[in-house]
Amino acid sequence: MKLLRKFVLLTVLLGIVAMPLAPVTYAQAQDCPTAKDNYVIGFANLTEDIVFTQLVREGILAAAEEAGNVEIVLADNQLDGATALANADNFIAQGVDGVIEFQTDEAFGNVIMSRFRREGMPVIAIDIPMPGATFFGADNYLAGRLAGEALGEWVNANWDGEANAMLVLELPQSGPIPAARMQGMEEGFQETVNTPVADEMIFRLDSKNTQEESFQVVSDTLPTIPDAEKIVAITINDGTALGVIAAAEAAGRADQIMVVGQGADPSGQEAMVAENSRYLGATGYFPELYGFQIIPAMIDLLECNAVPPAIYVNHVFISQDNICELYSEEWPAFCTPS
């Protein structure tokens, strides 16, 4: 009898304690109309012509499969704002629950976002910010800085902390995002190296984002620094880095140059693991892993959980020292001890 009385008392007490919580839980379900058991998420890729974006798409599909309750509807923005807008309209017509946008046109970004907002759809924008969307992408300054610091450390260890000239293979026409990368690389190098390169020995060259242009402008610049025997180059991506190395090799000055870049795509990795490589390394962006951060974030948005306004990629500087920890299957000859 005593035991029964205790049980009843405990139940009443628990009921009193739990009573105020019940409306909260009820209200939460009411306040989060997008929460469901299963989700359909639209993903409009930047383009399907580039390896980088193909890897992003594959990663998103893999992460959705891993989540178990997410179905992905795919579209291709074809690097075109008007196509992105048409794809956005299609997503709305199909009634997707949320959208992952990878599109390049800032002006169309405003229009696209106004449509999604009207429908109350959460959006995650990859690499190019869109107003009102959660940003996911590279921390370009940090990514640049990692490469610049690695190059500075290499110069300190191998060239007595001094380089005679610096080639900056940039992409001035593409605005602030690549500029942040270049700024990070340059500042990272200059603040790490024992003796910073003098301003007049820094050559800013427009790579036009191609290996050929990079080859040509570096070929044209090398004759103007005949006495420089320690040249460093910081480059906007792997292709540009390979152009710099090719130009130095063609001029017979490969041993006088050391290059870092951004991306660490397969062609860059191949150059890194080559014998006597002049490609020290590149900051990795891991597009294949984007999905594993984006899909959980999208589910959080749909379930009204707090998500930071910007989510950044976990960058790592990839070089001969750590490539086997990340890509051992890709480079068995390099990574397998003989």
Place this chain on the structure above:
Amino acid sequence: MQNTATPAQSKGVIPKIGRWLRGERLTTLNLFVSFIIICIIFASQSEFFLTLENFANIGRTLGVVSIVSIGMTLVLITGGVDISVGSVAALSGVVASILWLNFGVPLFLATLLGLLACTVVGFLNGYMIAIVKINPLITTLASFSIVRGLAFVLSNGQTNQLNDEAFKFLGRGEIGGVPVSLILLIVLYIVFFVVMHFTHFGRNLYAIGGSADASRLAGIAVRRHLLIVYTLSAFLAGLGGIIIASQLASSAPRAATGLEFTVIAAVVLGGTSLSGGKGSLIGTLVGVFILRVLDNGLVQTRVSSFYQDVISGAVLLLAVGFDQIRLKLTSTFGGK
């Protein structure tokens, strides 16, 4: 008001000036003088411009545009145009690298097969233009898109490394201090100069460009000539693509993007008429030199890349504009 000179006048001084102004040689001479002036300006601005190392560099990086420009000159002389050359150049490197890396075909043979693929594209271009009678701009615009897409499909969008010393020799090697690609372009220019000026084939191309109908009535096999010209253009574009791949030791489906514009600019700068029937390979070569030296000098004098584009465009406009003024003066002074 053209051709107003009387027979009496035609023996005077003014018609002589007219004839002198009219000559194609003068276009080339004008260009050569422009080239020298540009060199003097850059030499005064950069102590490194007139150095052996820089000449070797210019020679090494001239090959691609100058070789592709041979084909474009021939095409423009016939009154056509080929804007697929950039895509075709990318295709040759991609095909060669795929055959070598994925199928184990020896690189020399893979390179030849890459060139063969480009030649087939050129033949198809020529077939559509000469036999099916589709406008050259439309035909080559279509192949520009198809071939570039094909390069992406074959390579899966990837850049492939071509680390083979013998292969790299073509784009980077030297014989007696002279870049191999420069030797190749000199040989090709000599061969095509002879073809254009000392064979029926070459003379017929000018006639076709002047008037395809009149040429047909005169018994020239216009269709066969066009077929050959477009095939040659694609073959030379493919060769340019192989040189790019050799210089960079890699092939990329994005290679040679925009090459068609540089090549057309060089050929037009060299005095070849976009409406056909007029042009010379020597003019084209000087045009290529001017554009290359301009790029080289602007980089060496550290001019911002935005201004470089403006200056290159302005030089093209000025050179072609002056030539048009000269032609107007020709009519004024009683030339034909």
